[in-house]
Amino acid sequence: MVDFLSDSVLRLVYLVAAVLFIQGLRDMTHPRTAVRGNLTSAAGMLVAVVVTLLNFEILSPAVLVGGLAVGSLVGAGLGMTVDMTEMPQLVGAFNGFGGGASALVAGAELVARAGNGGAFPTDVAVAAAASGIIGAVTFTGSMVAAGKLHGVVTGSAIRYTGEQVVKALLLGVAVLAGGYLVVQPDLLSSVLQGSWVPAFWLLVAAAAVLGVMLVIPIGGADMPVVIALLNAYSGLAAAGTGFVLTNTALIIAGTLVGAAGFILTVIMCESMNRSLTNVLFGGFGEEASSEEMDDIYEGNITETSPAELEMLLDTADRVVVVPGYGMAVAQAQHAVAELSGLLDEDGVEVAFGIHPVAGRMPGHMNVLLAEADVPYDKMKELEEVNPTFSQTDVVIVTGANDVVNPRANEADGSPISGMPVLNVGDAGTVVVNKRSLSPGFSGIPNPLFAQDNTVMLFGDGKETMQEVVNEYKENR
């Protein structure tokens, strides 16, 4: 087999795989071509794996096929059964497996080299240490993030004294162990050479604990940023593995993923007007004082009913729906989508205003709405929808809170000051569907609820929206 495929051919095929990944990502720039893009990228992966299988003398095909079969079954099983609301934690967990695999490959390569008593060049040591640290942090960090999103790990920020010291110590241990791997080669005696591999596992262990310590103190609301960042890390870990094995396919693919992760991280941070440091090291979410809430809300809250909302919609020319994670939790997206479809049929202009951090992952709200058959061209981004609120008759805010809080536009030192928000208050009437007046993740009250043109539609998102749909159908 080795003769059949020369090294040059192998490299050329990896180049083809890299081109397929790049073309696949290019096709992701539009929903029309995105399905094709995903398949193109998957084809690139298939080519890379198949050519690798053909080229290397696989001494234990049973082990390999077994691994592929187990992985495929688990991956496909999880993928087929997942609920769209739970997508972020699943993607987070998959991400963790990617990071874990990188750390293991680097470890296996070191073990193999040490076992052969072979050369152990500096660049291999640097890359192995890097992919070991990053891969292990990604693995445990992603699992904690997924656990927080799934509710098996508490979503609130767990702070402890000496937090930064503990993290710095763990990172220090990992880096020192990595440094030891790099400095070693021929200078040291054969006895010390035997300690390369244990040093690597010490590095992995310290990095694994570090991953947990990094994510545990971050609140559930910041998980979109954490998941994006960990995605970037897993890409870098794969690229690091590529350096260990001198494999261009791994380097290019890993780097592309790293770029995607970092870009999404930056977008998420900008959407919250927070720095990455603030997300990673600053807790988010203070307790709202009940006095402050009473001051704002007392006597200023107007309640409405599904029947009244239906009447408002009857006379409206333009309606904007602003969904938040509350809508997803209540599974109200299907009722909301049905309502928007009915309005559309009756000639009412309907749009969805989607804040970049609404949901548990970048773009999560769009996926939920798409699943409920909301057409892509009705989903508007913040910059696009904000100027249109003044020409909008009715805004329906469902399950969203902080992303429509006008206090973000004031420099009052609140946690959300300066965060770009949807200026729904500019519309004729704002209907807020929410179960209570409780504050959102930021923990601060929302003066929008007390505004003259705001009415509150209290109740469970799904039930309430379904009632509105029923009322609307009856009165058509």
Place this chain on the structure above:
Amino acid sequence: MTDLITNLTFFVLAAFLGYSIITKIPATLHTPLMSGANAITGITLVGAVVVAGSGSTTLATALGFLAVVMATINVVGGYLVSHIMLQDFHGGN
């Protein structure tokens, strides 16, 4: 050393290329992008296959096997959920 420089060249060029393509992807597709990109990290599978196949020591093979399992979960699951999500997007033009 030449290898390292060549690898660095690939790394830097891929970073620029990735940046210019990915910034053009609309917010609506960010979740499928993330899970698709995530599936691409499963390319570590290639590395895992090489190591699992080299079979120089039992420990290396065992680690390689575990890496193959993890990377395959990532690849298969990632592409599959991206596909499921993307199929839901209608009405683009």
